[in-house]
Amino acid sequence: MDEFRGLARLPKFAVPKRYDLTLKPDLVTCKFSGEVRITLDIVEKTKYIVLNAADLLIRHASFYASPSQQGVSPSNITLVEEDEILVLEFDYLIPINGEKKNMAVTQFEPADARRCFPCWDEPAVKATFKVTLEVPSELIALSNMPVLQEKHDGPLKIVYFEESPIMSTYLVAVVVGLFDYMEGKTLNGTCVRVYCQVGKTDQGKFALDVAVKALDLYKKYFAEPYPLPKLDMIAIPDFAAGAMENYGLVTYRETALLYDERNSAAANKQRVAIVVAHELAHQWFGNLVTMEWWTHLWLNEGFATWVSYLAVDSLFPDWNIWTQFLDETTGGLRLDGLAESHPIEVEINHAREVDEIFDAISYKKGASVIRMLQAYLGAETVQRSLASYIKRHAYKNAKTEDLWAVLSEESGEPVNMLMDSWTKQKGYPVIYAKLEDHRLEFEQSHFLSSGLTGDGQWIVPITLCYGSYNTRKNFLLKSKVGDMGLSELLHESNFGLMGKRTRSDTSGDWIKLNIDQAGFYRVKYDDELASRIRRAIETNSLSATDRFGVLDDAYALCAACKQTLSSLLSLMVAYREELDYTVLSCLIDVSYKVVQMAGDAIPSVSNDLKQFIINLLQFGAEKLGWEPISGESHLDAMLRGQILTALAVFGHEIALSEAINRFNMFVHDGNTPLLPADTRKAAYVAVMQRVSTSNRSGYESLLRIYRETDLSQEKSRILSSLASCPDPEIVQEALNFLLTSEVRSQDVVYGLAGISTEGRDVAWKWLQDNWDFISKTWGSGFLVTRFISAVVSQFSSNERAEEVEAFFSSRIKPSIERTVKQSVEHIRINAQWVKSIKNEPSLEAVVKELTYRKY
Ligand code: BES
Ligand code: ZN
Numbered sequence: 001m002d003e004f005r006g007l008a009r010l011p012k013f014a015v016p017k018r019y020d021l022t023l024k025p026d027l028v029t030c031k032f033s034g035e036v037r038i039t040l041d042i043v044e045k046t047k048y049i050v051l052n053a054a055d056l057l058i059r060h061a062s063f064y065a066s067p068s069q070q071g072v073s074p075s076n077i078t079l080v081e082e083d084e085i086l087v088l089e090f091d092y093l094i095p096i097n098g099e100k101k102n103m104a105v106t107q108f109e110p111a112d113a114r115r116c117f118p119c120w121d122e123p124a125v126k127a128t129f130k131v132t133l134e135v136p137s138e139l140i141a142l143s144n145m146p147v148l149q150e151k152h153d154g155p156l157k158i159v160y161f162e163e164s165p166i167m168s169t170y171l172v173a174v175v176v177g178l179f180d181y182m183e184g185k186t187l188n189g190t191c192v193r194v195y196c197q198v199g200k201t202d203q204g205k206f207a208l209d210v211a212v213k214a215l216d217l218y219k220k221y222f223a224e225p226y227p228l229p230k231l232d233m234i235a236i237p238d239f240a241a242g243a244m245e246n247y248g249l250v251t252y253r254e255t256a257l258l259y260d261e262r263n264s265a266a267a268n269k270q271r272v273a274i275v276v277a278h279e280l281a282h283q284w285f286g287n288l289v290t291m292e293w294w295t296h297l298w299l300n301e302g303f304a305t306w307v308s309y310l311a312v313d314s315l316f317p318d319w320n321i322w323t324q325f326l327d328e329t330t331g332g333l334r335l336d337g338l339a340e341s342h343p344i345e346v347e348i349n350h351a352r353e354v355d356e357i358f359d360a361i362s363y364k365k366g367a368s369v370i371r372m373l374q375a376y377l378g379a380e381t382v383q384r385s386l387a388s389y390i391k392r393h394a395y396k397n398a399k400t401e402d403l404w405a406v407l408s409e410e411s412g413e414p415v416n417m418l419m420d421s422w423t424k425q426k427g428y429p430v431i432y433a434k435l436e437d438h439r440l441e442f443e444q445s446h447f448l449s450s451g452l453t454g455d456g457q458w459i460v461p462i463t464l465c466y467g468s469y470n471t472r473k474n475f476l477l478k479s480k481v482g483d484m485g486l487s488e489l490l491h492e493s494n495f496g497l498m499g500k501r502t503r504s505d506t507s508g509d510w511i512k513l514n515i516d517q518a519g520f521y522r523v524k525y526d527d528e529l530a531s532r533i534r535r536a537i538e539t540n541s542l543s544a545t546d547r548f549g550v551l552d553d554a555y556a557l558c559a560a561c562k563q564t565l566s567s568l569l570s571l572m573v574a575y576r577e578e579l580d581y582t583v584l585s586c587l588i589d590v591s592y593k594v595v596q597m598a599g600d601a602i603p604s605v606s607n608d609l610k611q612f613i614i615n616l617l618q619f620g621a622e623k624l625g626w627e628p629i630s631g632e633s634h635l636d637a638m639l640r641g642q643i644l645t646a647l648a649v650f651g652h653e654i655a656l657s658e659a660i661n662r663f664n665m666f667v668h669d670g671n672t673p674l675l676p677a678d679t680r681k682a683a684y685v686a687v688m689q690r691v692s693t694s695n696r697s698g699y700e701s702l703l704r705i706y707r708e709t710d711l712s713q714e715k716s717r718i719l720s721s722l723a724s725c726p727d728p729e730i731v732q733e734a735l736n737f738l739l740t741s742e743v744r745s746q747d748v749v750y751g752l753a754g755i756s757t758e759g760r761d762v763a764w765k766w767l768q769d770n771w772d773f774i775s776k777t778w779g780s781g782f783l784v785t786r787f788i789s790a791v792v793s794q795f796s797s798n799e800r801a802e803e804v805e806a807f808f809s810s811r812i813k814p815s816i817e818r819t820v821k822q823s824v825e826h827i828r829i830n831a832q833w834v835k836s837i838k839n840e841p842s843l844e845a846v847v848k849e850l851t852y853r854k855y
Contacts, residue, residue, distance in 0.1 A: 001087050004050050005080060013046035014094075015708050043707040045093045053079055053086035061088055065095055103177025105236050105251060107244055110294060110358075111351035113169035121351070123168040123290050124397045130163040135176050142175045142195070144248040146230050164247065165227060166395050168290050173246030175234055184212045188219070190226055195234040196258060203258035203711075206269065207233060210276045214311050215283075221310070222284045223387035224394065231283070233257060233276070237712075238744045240781045241358075243275050245282035245304075252279075253746060254712035265677040266637040268713045270312075270319065277308035277315075289390055292397040294348040297357055298423070299400060302344070302366020309367075319634050323582045325371065326517055326548050330586070332365035333522065336428055337449035337556065338829075340821040344369070344423040345400055355782050356818045361426075368520045369422045375518035376418075376461045376474075377411045385410040418476075421458040422520065429458050430557070431477070433513055434526040440464075440511065441483040447522055449829045451560045461519055466490065467509030469543070510536035517549040524557055530567075537574040544580040551575065551583070555590045559829065561836040565598060566846040569612070573850055577619050581635040581642075584620060588646045591616075595650070596757050597830060600796045601837035605844050610650040612851040617643050617650075626658060628676055637678045644682035648689055649724070659686030660698075667701045680714075684721035685754075692727040699730060707742070719743065719750040723759055731759030735766045739773065749783060752790035760794045767791045768807055775811070785819040792823045796830035 004011065016038050023034040040049075049063070058079060062071030076089040106116060114121040131143040137157045141147075145162040152158075179195040182204050186192065192211050194204030211233060215226050228248040235257045243252040256275040259268060285307065286300040305328065313321045335341055344366055346357055374382045385406045393402060400423060407415040422428075430447035433440060442462065446454030460477040466489050473489055475482075510532040513523045525533060533550055536542050542550070551571065558568040572591075578584050591613045599606040624640040647655035663683040666675040675683055687698035699722070706718045722734035737743065738751040755763045767774070767787060778784040792804050801824050808820045837843065 001048070001076070001078060001089055004048070004085060004087055005083055007083070007085075010052065010085070011048075011050050012704055012708060013044045014040045014042050014049050014051075016040055016051075041708075041710070042094050042096045045096060047090050047093055049074075049088040049090075049094070051086055052084055054081070054084040056086075058086060063088070063090065063094065101178060103175070103236075105175050105177075105239075106173050106246075107240065107251070108172060108246075109170040109244060110297075110354040111170070113172055116172075119169050121169045123170060123294070124292050126166040126168055126290070126395070126397070128163050128166050129172055131161045131172075131174060133159045133161075133174060133176065135159065138178070139176055140179050140195070142173075142232055142234065142249055144171070144173055144246060145228070162229070167247050167287065171245070171247040171287055173244075173249045173251065175236075175249065175251070179234065181232075182208055184208050186212050186215045186219075186226070188225065190215060190229070190231060192231045193233070194257065195232060196254070197235065197237065200235070200258060203260050204235070206259035207252075207257045207272050207276050210273050210315065211280060213315055214277050214280045217311055217314055218280060218284055218307075221307075221383060221386070222390045224284065224288070224390050226283060227288050227394075228283075231280075233279075238746050240746060240783055243279050245279040245286060247283065247287045250279045255716055258712070260711055260713070263677050263709075263711050264713050265641065265680070265717075266634050267641065268677070270316075270321075270634070270638070273312050273316065274308050274321075277311040278304045281307040281311065284390055288395065289393040290397050292399045294351065294354045294357070295345050296398075296400050297354065298344045298362040298366035299398065299403065301358065301362045302370060305363050305367035306370045316634070320544070320580075320582070323544050323548070323580070325367075326545060326552070326582060327585075328364040329368040329371075329517060329520065330552055331360045332363075332368050332520065333428065333552075333556065334449075335360040335822070336365055336426060337447060337560070338822055338825050339448060339450065339452075339454070340818065340825050341426045342818075343426045352814060355815055356785070358782060365428075365520065369419070372422075372461060372519050373407070373415070373419065375463075375516065377407065377413060377415075381411045382407070418459050418461075421456075425456050427454050427456045428521050429456070429460055430522040430524055430553075431460065431462065431513060432524050432526075433511070433529055435486075435511075435528050436483075438486050439483050440486060440489070441481070442477055443481045444477060444521075445480075447556075447560070449556065449560045450825070451562060451832065458521070460521060462513060463515040463518065464489075464511060464513045465515055466511050468541075469515075472515065508532060508535075510541065512536070512542060512546050512550070514549060516543065516545045522553040522556055523549075524553070524562060530571075534571055534574045537571075544583050547575070547578070547580070548583045548586050551586055551590065555593070559593070559597075559833050561833060564840055565594065565837050566840060566843055568594070569846060569850055572616060576616050579620055579623065579639070581639045584639060585642050587616065588642055591646065592649070596794065597796060597833050598837055598843070599757070600830075601834040602843060605847055608844070608847045608851050612847055614647060614650050614652045615851060617646055621647060621655070626662065626674075626679060628678065641678045641680075641682055644679055645685050648682055648686035651689065655682075656686050656689060659683040660690065663687050663698070663701075667705070670705075677713075681717050681721060684718060685724050688721050688725040688730075691725050691730055693729050696730075699725070699734075703737075712747075716747060716750040719747055720754045722754070723751055723763070724754040724756050726756055726758045728759050728762040731756060732762045732766060735763060739770060745777065745783070748778070749786045749790070752786060755790065755794070757794065760791070763791045764795075764800075764804075771807075771811065775813075779813070779815065782815070785816055788816060788819050789823050789826075793826045795827045796834045798828060798831045801827040801831065 018039040020037040023032055025032040058077055061077055062073055064071050074088040075091045078087045111121055113119050133141045134156055135141045137152060137155055141159045143161045145164050147159055148162045149160045150157050178198055180198050180201045181193045181195040182201045183191060183193045194208045196204050219225050231248055233250045235254045236251050237254060239253045242256045256272060259272050281304040285303045291297060291299045309321050309325050342361060344361055348354055389403055389406045404416040404419055427446050429444040432443045444460055446456035448454050462477045463474045465472050511529055512533060537547055554568050554571050557563045558565055575587050578587060595609055598609055620643045624636060644655060648659055659682060662674045665672045684702060691699045702718050706715055709715060723731050725731055738748045774787055805824050
């Protein structure tokens with residue numbers, strides 16, 4: 001008890017949530033008496049509750065673990081007058097947050113319904129389901145269908161649900177627990193509910209709104225009403241995936257469903273909208289029409305991903321969500337650049353192999369090739385085809401060919417022939433574009449991030465513009481090479497919609513391929529074309545999507561040693577006045593990677609390179625500042641956070657001290673307007689840059705906020721900052737914290753995402769030391785793969801690649817095999833890049849020149 005004497009601030013073992021205060025003033029004696037009941041969250045195991053009190057006589061105190069339980073009196077009640085604190089000491093540790101209440105939730109996809117009941121657990125074997133649950137009377141019981149009848153039987157109730165339409169086993173679901181809900185209705189009266197933990201219903205409002213509108217929208221788009229009588233969506237506090245589309249009962253992580261006006265960031269809001277739109281798209285695409293076998297998983301996931309953007313674009317037109325879609329495409333291109341990638345349609349012999357293909361190929365490449373096809377066939381044709389596909393296969397199953405069949409019928413194009421090269425073989429092409437004697441020459445080759453050339457060949461929908469978006473040409477590149485005269489290009493365009501164009505001198509005009517980045521391929525321009533494009537970016541002649549594509553392709557080619565780092569850096573200079581959220585985020589991602597690899601290659605270049613990037617970000621940083629600008633766009637709110645976080649990571653002194661000041665205000669007063677949710681991550685990362693073993697207070701403050709908040713998005717924001725510290729010992733401590741009971745299993749992934757370069761060696765050691773525990777705890781799901789990829793993919797030497805390979809060789813299991821191979825390949829690619837950077841003798845001089853040049 002003495003340890004509490006003389007403390008400046010109260011220890012935060014317990015956090016008050018509500019005071020019920022009764023006072024009885026006696027106006028004759030000028031004394032008062034009273035009673036206070038304080039509802040608490042106990043956030044740390046403790047025998048003490050310590051709070052302020054002064055000049056009071058405490059007659060009695062009791063602790064109730066829950067309202068229905070007996071009160072317990074403290075063994076000691078001490079009022080320390082000089083410190084104005086009241087210490088209640090108990091004989092035992094107070095249980096955290098009172099009595100722990102469990103809930104029950106199912107997750108059957110892909111192949112776990114068989115762990116709940118014997119069944120034909122394959123997606124093509126559909127049947128109806130009539131579920132009955134026997135549960136304690138006070139709990140809520142949910143399943144795919146509405147309740148038909150409830151019978152009470154003592155402390156239990158028997159809940160009978162209506163019989164479902166025919167559906168696949170992996171979509172069956174039940175949930176039992178204590179929840180609150182809020183409710184809305186679609187235009188045709190379908191009842192939609194959002195269930196969440198008691199007391200959090202306000203946070204369900206945004207998702208409910210999106211859901212109601214999305215159902216109306218999909219009904220129109222698919223020309224088919226929502227097939228079930230109700231839709232429930234429910235937030236589950238510990239959930240491996242982001243969300244699961246169970247028919248009529250969609251389960252979510254809290255971060256993917258709940259939105260808090262005050263403490264959620266714009267990025268959190270967007271995530272909720274995308275996930276809800278994705279899961280509800282599955283109600284048609286996946287649930288009503290189901291893939292015939294897991295080989296066609298991409299039909300489910302690629303489509304839902306693509307359609308979710310369609311819906312979000314319609315609901316939030318100012319989010320430019322189709323530009324942001326390029327993050328999906330890049331994610332697909334990155335994974336598919338590995339030799340250890342796989343085709344979209346992948347042979348699955350056993351259901352256990354399915355887990356590993358819930359990956360960027362099925363989701364991101366899948367969604368991207370659909371976007372590519374839509375750009376080729378036209379939006380209306382695609383919509384008509386999808387409606388007819390849904391009608392034709394409703395309550396049944398379909399294969400990839402069935403989708404191509406309707407698209408062929410509606411468009412008159414041989415879609416099967418066009419698409420096979422994209423879905424049946426892995427990888428994608430890079431198109432080499434070269435100007436030769438007034439002719440534009442094309443050559444496709446199978447792009448690999450290793451720099452090697454694969455043996456794939458594709459039917460590539462080439463689009464290009466010449467000097468302006470009005471001069472456009474589209475054609476299919478069916479063979480390895482092709483070419484076209486420039487005059488032909490201009491001439492043909494004269495007959496275009498835009499009327500006759502008169503241009504005397506076109507010799508310096510830019511040529512951009514893959515307009516809007518609608519195609520799933522990369523482009524490598526020859527030097528002349530590349531410098532014209534760079535000029536086009538500087539004169540702001542290209543769209544945001546095209547600016548993104550030029551940068552991302554250049555980065556990928558550079559990482560594959562197909563162009564020098566110096567040339568990438570000079571291209572990056574052309575983006576110094578960039579303000580588009582997606583493009584600038586791409587620039588920042590590229591910067592993180594470049595700083596790391598160049599730093600590994602030539603340590604002495606690091607500081608100048610960081611300064612170079614800080615300079616590039618100045619324009620955006622000055623425009624956006626730290627405070628929200630009234631009426632600003634959603635995208636600016638997201639961009640501010642990204643820029644400030646990057647400035648903190650790259651060590652911009654002013655940003656760091658500003659961040660730390662604002663953080664200190666926030667620690668003092670959680671309601672301060674100085675640190676709104678959108679900039680909190682930046683401040684947390686900044687704080688962690690300055691934390692070390694001798695200066696831990698920022699780290700401790702973050703842990704305190706983590707313990708006190710009950711908003712999952714706030715917790716994940718903190719977890720994703722902790723390991724970004726440059727002090728390896730703190731990184732180690734942060735990683736150990738991830739394995740404690742204070743971090744839910746689902747949340748460890750956030751902590752792994754932010755490991756600093758300085759921390760990567762301890763992280764690898766930590767992973768090896770804790771592998772048995774990690775494998776035991778996470779090994780039955782797909783989250784275990786994240787431990788591997790997050791920890792090792794920062795390495796850049798062949799020795800590390802061998803070490804990783806050797807470590808896992810005796811620990812390999814089918815569920816991690818692909819990830820280990822991909823991660824090792826990734827390290828080798830990094831190693832090769834680092835080697836090639838070392839061979840760029842002029843790099844240091846170039847960086848200096850670019851950094852300190854006046855523009
Ligand atoms: N069907 C998946 C959930 C799933 C993932 C089940 C892996 C089994 C294994 C769901 O529709 C989904 O794709 N969820 C995504 C979110 C989405 C917005 C990309 C997820 O969980 O990340
Ligand atoms: Zn999905």
